[in-house]
Amino acid sequence: MKKFIGLLLAFSGFVMYSCSNNQSQITEPGTNLTKDSLIKRGEYLVITMGCEDCHSPKKMSPQGPVPDHDLMLSGHPASMPLPVIDAAASKNWLLFNQGLTAFVGPWGTSYAANITSDDSGIGKWTEAQFFTAIRQGKSKGMVNGRDILPPMPWPNFARLTDTDLKSIFYFLQSTKPISNVVPSPGPPQGMLGMK
């Protein structure tokens, strides 16, 4: 009988161990994944989470403007001047340019950043910088730097798991480098007359 109880305890211990082990795999998905599979997951996340909506310049297609994959994730093109900002419209409305890479609102004018692996993108960033940018909304991932402006939805992305953020970073670091120095944000001039 003693032997049986001993065996039972050993068995339940094993079951508990396996369950808690599975548990940790569920809460930390992808922990055992290779770098290649993290890059694949990062690509999947970047595509499905719509980073290209703002970060890729657009080209015309029969369906209307679509992301230009030759310039994938390279941000607002430095060579593309903005149309004149309609002060009356910007008083009551947010303005988006037609490529969805430049934005005017109460925060001023913001431009989607270059997030390719080029030096003018995030090529020189460390993983820690990327985490600071997305989790704390800090430009260039600098803790003491300026806040990242709208409409970058970083407060949503801040809730991604460490593994997902790491995957996105690895994927961005693996992208084709595209040199493009995005303009600095402009002051909130378009909001004249706003209370």
Ligand code: HEC
């Ligand atoms: C609705 C538009 C929009 C979407 C969608 C978007 N971004 Fe952004 N993002 C921006 C804008 C605009 C900026 C630059 C804001 C600024 O200058 O402060 C930015 C900035 C960034 C920065 C900081 C770059 C720097 O140089 O400091 C990173 C990193 C970034 N985005 C990554 C992403 C990723 C990854 C996704 C998808 C998961 C994404 N963004 C989706 C608009 C967007």
